[in-house]
Structure formats: structure tokens, C-alpha cells
Amino acid sequence: MVKFQLNDEEREELTAFLQDLVRIPSPPTQEGPLAERIVTEMERLGLRDVRVDRIGNVIGWVGADAGPVLMLNGHMDTVGVSNAEAWTHDPFGAQIEQDRLYGLGACDMKGGLAAMVYGARLLRRAGLPAGGRVVVACVVQEEPCEGLASRVLIEEEGVRPDGVLIAEPSDLQVARGQRGRIELQVTTYGRSAHASQPELGENAIYTAARLVFGLELLADQLAKDPFLGQGTLAVTDIQSEAGSRNAVPYRCDLIIDRRLTLGETEATALAEIQRTIAREGVHADVQVTEYTAASYTGYPCRAREFYPPWVIEEDHPLVAALVRATRAQLGRRPQVGYWNFSTEGAYTAGVAGIPTVGFGPGDPRQAHTVDESVSLKDVCSAAEVYARLAVELLTPDV
Numbered sequence: 001m002v003k004f005q006l007n008d009e010e011r012e013e014l015t016a017f018l019q020d021l022v023r024i025p026s027p028p029t030q031e032g033p034l035a036e037r038i039v040t041e042m043e044r045l046g047l048r049d050v051r052v053d054r055i056g057n058v059i060g061w062v063g064a065d066a067g068p069v070l071m072l073n074g075h076m077d078t079v080g081v082s083n084a085e086a087w088t089h090d091p092f093g094a095q096i097e098q099d100r101l102y103g104l105g106a107c108d109m110k111g112g113l114a115a116m117v118y119g120a121r122l123l124r125r126a127g128l129p130a131g132g133r134v135v136v137a138c139v140v141q142e143e144p145c146e147g148l149a150s151r152v153l154i155e156e157e158g159v160r161p162d163g164v165l166i167a168e169p170s171d172l173q174v175a176r177g178q179r180g181r182i183e184l185q186v187t188t189y190g191r192s193a194h195a196s197q198p199e200l201g202e203n204a205i206y207t208a209a210r211l212v213f214g215l216e217l218l219a220d221q222l223a224k225d226p227f228l229g230q231g232t233l234a235v236t237d238i239q240s241e242a243g244s245r246n247a248v249p250y251r252c253d254l255i256i257d258r259r260l261t262l263g264e265t266e267a268t269a270l271a272e273i274q275r276t277i278a279r280e281g282v283h284a285d286v287q288v289t290e291y292t293a294a295s296y297t298g299y300p301c302r303a304r305e306f307y308p309p310w311v312i313e314e315d316h317p318l319v320a321a322l323v324r325a326t327r328a329q330l331g332r333r334p335q336v337g338y339w340n341f342s343t344e345g346a347y348t349a350g351v352a353g354i355p356t357v358g359f360g361p362g363d364p365r366q367a368h369t370v371d372e373s374v375s376l377k378d379v380c381s382a383a384e385v386y387a388r389l390a391v392e393l394l395t396p397d398v
């Protein structure tokens with residue numbers, strides 16, 4: 001079996017490419033300039049059928065003309081710069097110190113994007129895989145609505161992968177699942193009155209407060225899974241409505257961030273909240289929130305904010321191939337665990353049922369932090385493991 005290794009020139013090119021990616025801001029719905037840069041690089045490196053799809057994802061192909069498809073999947077968008085004064089590096093400077101490249105999205109997940117593109121580069125140079133195809137998919141709007149862009153790619157653009165590798169940061173370990181997520185809005189209703197005579201009204205904030213206590217108690221009793229652990233519940237926002245500040249509020253909205261463990265569904269999560277409402281005997285309702293936006297290409301995005309959990313068996317051929325590829329390239333057996341955060345896998349595995357596994361450069365604890373950084377050596381290693389994974393799966397006799 002071939003061992004993949006980026007040569008010195010390719011390592012330099014990869015570094016320059018990653019610096020460009022970090023220097024081009026790409027908040028959700030504004031990924032256009034970054035997409036353009038990726039298209040240029042894919043074409044320069046000889047990927048096939050490079051194009052931008054209707055929602056703004058960039059895809060490019062390598063390998064045979066037909067046969068099974070492995071998708072390398074990563075998102076182009078980043079969160080915003082938080083706590084800008086605390087950064088000691090320019091978030092868009094892509095400064096390099098020894099082996100580390102600093103900047104917004106260096107870890108989550110422009111390092112992964114660069115690794116995917118250069119993994120395809122290695123395959124192209126070797127004329128592999130011969131028994132199937134690899135599609136590199138750089139998707140939009142993962143941060144606000146994970147899975148939306150992959151759904152468009154698979155359901156509307158007709159890209160049909162047989163297996164998916166998510167290149168989110170995993171510190172070069174294997175992730176074979178993640179907890180899911182649902183965002184809920186609970187609304188309490190009251191009756192307005194002049195605040196000088198509150199007894200004539202019914203205060204929607206007081207009703208909401210009773211529910212918040214009920215929800216705090218519920219949070220301790222959520223389902224547990226032996227692998228993914230317990231679900232969680234956090235009230236993350238509260239807003240009331242009243243005619244003025246001297247009126248009793250007639251409405252109060254709570255937002256709940258609910259992380260779902262295996263076995264929990266939209267229906268079970270809603271039913272728990274409805275039971276809490278019934279127990280408190282208050283006038284309130286609960287619904288799943290909706291994400292709406294226009295992508296940078298003008299595609300109208302609309303999705304309920306429900307992202308199911310998923311787990312793939314440890315002995316699944318995709319996981320086994322990734323473990324073999326890591327051992328062969330890096331000389332060590334990777335740990336096999338799960339991600340605490342949500343990814344495009346919520347759609348590919350959780351909705352579409354496509355075998356999915358995770359592996360990427362960068363420490364997940366670096367994501368969304370001040371002075372985010374990634375090891376350049378690890379980005380190169382990830383590229384080499386991706387190439388090897390494709391061969392393990394699609395041309396195992398090489």
C-alpha cells in the first residue's frame with residue numbers, strides 16, 4: 001500500500017493556501033469570496049468538474065469516472081470575532097509562529113478545508129483512487145444551521161456519497177458520533193394592565209419564571225446514552241413584550257438550547273416541555289424555531305432547527321478504514337470517540353442515514369476561542385490520512 005506524503009513544495013503551497021483562507025472573512029451567508037479562492041485552488045491542483053452549486057457550496061472531484069463516492073465535507077463559514085480586544089494576533093492576519101497558524105477559523109475549520117483539498121491533490125498526483133471517486137465538498141452556513149447545505153447538495157444537486165468524512169477538528173482522532181440539537185421557543189401569555197395596578201393583569205414574566213424553574217429541574221432528569229452521555233437543556237434567551245415599561249407584559253419568549261443524546265427525538269423533547277407546562281398549570285406553548293436566510297448566491301434557506309444525534313458502530317467498515325489509514329500514515333492507533341458539538345453529520349448521518357465519520361486537524365477546544373490556531377504539521381497529516389482513507393475504501397489492493 002502506498003504511503004502518502006506531501007512534498008516540501010506542496011507543504012509550502014498548502015500553507016499559503018490556508019493563509020489565504022484565514023485572511024478572507026467568511027461569516028455565514030457571505031462565503032462568496034472564500035468560495036472563489038477555493039475554486040481557483042481546486043482547478044490549479046487538477047480536481048475535476050469544479051463548480052459552485054445553487055446554495056454556494058464548492059465541489060470538486062478526483063479519482064475514477066464511476067464507482068462508489070467518498071465525500072470529504074467541511075464548512076467554509078466561521079463565527080464572528082468574539083472579545084476582539086483579547087486577541088494577541090490579528091484574527092485575519094494568518095500569522096505563523098513555529099508550527100502554528102493563528103486566526104479566526106484556523107481550527108474551525110479552514111485547516112480542515114485545506115487538508116481536504118490537498119488530500120485530493122495527493123490522490124490526483126498518484127492517479128488514485130482507481131475503484132471509485134472522492135468529492136471534496138466545502139459547504140456554507142454550518143455555524144447557524146448545520147446540515148442545511150449538505151441537504152441541498154445531496155437532495156437537490158444529486159451528489160450521492162456512499163460514505164462521508166467530516167473534517168471538523170478532532171485533534172487527528174476519530175469521531176464516530178455526536179449529540180444532536182434542537183432549538184425551542186417557549187412563549188408564555190398574560191394580560192396587560194397599567195403597572196400601577198398589576199393585580200388587574202397577569203404578568204407573563206412571572207409565568208415564564210415559574211417555567212424556568214421547572215425547566216431547571218427537568219435538565220437533571222434528561223435521558224442518558226452509554227456512549228454519547230446525557231442530553232442537556234439550557235435557557236439561553238428571554239424577551240418580554242409590553243406596551244411600555246409601565247405596563248404589565250402580556251407575552252414572554254424563552255429560547256431553549258437542547259442537546260439530544262441517542263434515543264431522544266424532536267417529539268420526546270417537545271413532550272417533556274409540554275409536561276412541564278402542564279405541571280405548572282400556566283398558559284404557554286412550545287415550538288421548534290425556524291432558521292431563515294438567503295445564501296450568498298440568493299438561495300432562500302428555510303429549516304426547522306432540529307439536528308438529530310447520530311452514532312456509527314465502531315466496527316463499521318468506514319470507521320475501520322479510517323483507523324487503518326491513521327495507523328498507516330501516523331504510526332499510531334487513533335482514539336475513537338465522539339464530538340460534543342454538532343456538525344454536518346446531523347444531516348448526512350442523522351437524516352440521510354449515510355455512513356459518516358469524523359477526523360480533522362486542530363484541537364476542538366480551540367474552536368470559537370480567542371487566538372484560535374492550528375498546527376500546520378497536523379493539517380498536512382490530515383491531508384495524508386484523507387488520501388489514504390480514500391485508497392483503503394476505494395482501491396484496497398494498491
Ligand SMILES: [Zn+2]
Nearest residue numbers: 075108109168
Ligand atoms: Zn465547525
